[in-house]
Amino acid sequence: MITIALPKGALLKDTIELFSNLGLDFSAFLDKSNRQLQISDPTNTARALLVRAQDVPVYVEYGQAQLGVVGYDVLREKKPDVANLVDLKFGYCRLSVAVPKSSPYKRSVELPPHGRVASKFVNCAKDHFDSIDLPVEIVPLSGSVELGPITGMSEAIVDLVSTGKTLKENGLIETDILYESSARLIAHPLSYRLNRDNINELVAKLKSINY
Amino acid sequence: MITIALPKGALLKDTIELFSNLGLDFSAFLDKSNRQLQISDPTNTARALLVRAQDVPVYVEYGQAQLGVVGYDVLREKKPDVANLVDLKFGYCRLSVAVPKSSPYKRSVELPPHGRVASKFVNCAKDHFDSIDLPVEIVPLSGSVELGPITGMSEAIVDLVSTGKTLKENGLIETDILYESSARLIAHPLSYRLNRDNINELVAKLKSINY
Missing domain, CATH: 3.40.190.10 (Periplasmic binding protein-like II)
Incomplete structure (x- = not known):
């Protein structure tokens, strides 16, 4: 069977x-x-x-x-x-980079070298920043990734976005779409x-x- | 603050x-x-x-x-x-090795070399089997580890046990306690x-x- x-x-x-x-x-x-x-x-x-x-x-x-x-x-x-x-x-959803609305960085290439990015998708996040030659520290979280920028632990996040509601509720905006899923x-x-x-x-x- | x-x-x-x-x-x-x-x-x-x-x-x-x-x-x-x-x-709980009730193996040292052990605690499981010099393949799962032996994917599991109810419901018995938590x-x-x-x-x- x-x-x-x-x-x-x-x-x-x-x-x-x-x-x-x-x-x-x-x-x-x-x-x-x-x-x-x-x-x-x-x-x-x-x-x-x-x-x-x-x-x-x-x-x-x-x-x-x-x-x-x-x-x-x-x-x-x-x-x-x-x-x-x-x-x-x-x-359908997408894996995206997001930053606080107030962030001076509008695209992931603008993020400061050796900055921090919180994500559940540590491999995908690493692949993305490697591909744009930007060294960053990936902070591995298993949930509520949006707390990274809120607490000041990270400049950005890499997370799945479907409707965008969670990002909006947490004052975050998408800067880059890594891929559609x-x-x-x-x-x-x-x-x-x-x-x-x-x-x-x-x-x-x-x-x-x-x- | x-x-x-x-x-x-x-x-x-x-x-x-x-x-x-x-x-x-x-x-x-x-x-x-x-x-x-x-x-x-x-x-x-x-x-x-x-x-x-x-x-x-x-x-x-x-x-x-x-x-x-x-x-x-x-x-x-x-x-x-x-x-x-x-x-x-x-x-309080404990991290334990468990096997199906019908298993011929009554302690983790008796498990067959290069057998499979499913666990969410891949590092702890590896440390344990290294310490008893038994090479096993750790199958990393993120939940419902008890399905490992039920489906035949693994001979044993390493998982947290508190009351023991989940093990019992799935026909599993504890063989070794790795540590108390x-x-x-x-x-x-x-x-x-x-x-x-x-x-x-x-x-x-x-x-x-x-x-």
Whole structure:
């Protein structure tokens, strides 16, 4: 039986809807009282694992799941060894640099050398500042990155922006967009190549829905 | 004004009670409708930041907060450059190795060489297996670590255990305790040494409450 890793959080609802179009019903995961992390669809065609978004590529990389759904941002940050097969065209957001509205710096190239940038995306942030040849210190935070500039710990942040509401509420403005992100279908490379459990058919169906 | 970094989550309630014993009221953070991440106590004596537990040492290390409260487990895992001043004697838990009940391995030394161990505490897990000279592959997960053995991805896990309920619900048993953890008062080393904002007095009061 094919196993699919589904991401908890913002992408879950659209992901479950996507698979319901293929006749795979994992809606039990949307029930707030659900405590199970592993279910089969009622037709016993596929199994789903409910894991944190950033753990989806881990389960796929180790072959515990043949397919997974995860944001492009996670793939860019973690660079897992998985096949990025289909842009699922939901979960749109962007990874951006932002500074306080009152900041004298209007673009990331203007930031002072050896300044500080707070981010959950330490690798993506480092790649960006390396690409513009600006040495900065990345302060690794795991949440509420907007507190970095508010407390004076950092000049800027690198964070995901979807509506821009959080930035606005915290007096921050975007200066640069590093990349756009959306949900992606990923696969265990070997399972995909060997067409284990006929996953190619499932992937083809998902592609046809999305194009 | 002194700034104190408080951890979101399991330790928050006890932490706020602790500071209320010193006349510092940060109970606004317990209000579910609160969206602020930074407040002053009503007497304007101290400021508090509400951050993720693992970010507490970051704010203290960078001097954005002079004091912080965090679990010993975070200090062991991240090894931040902060002073570990007082055992606050709440938030007790332990970092343990656990295996499925049906596992043939009853202690971590019996695990097969080059087996897999899933954990959020990759450094602590590595330190443990290094100390018993057993080469294992640590699979880094960010949540629901118990899924590692359930899906067959790993032979064992290294995770925090408090009541043991999660292990039991997932058919896992503890084999080794790596260390016991509890909440700690940490300080920015330089602020503490220079007694900035008279923090030594506050630390002495917290110690007197706890001994």
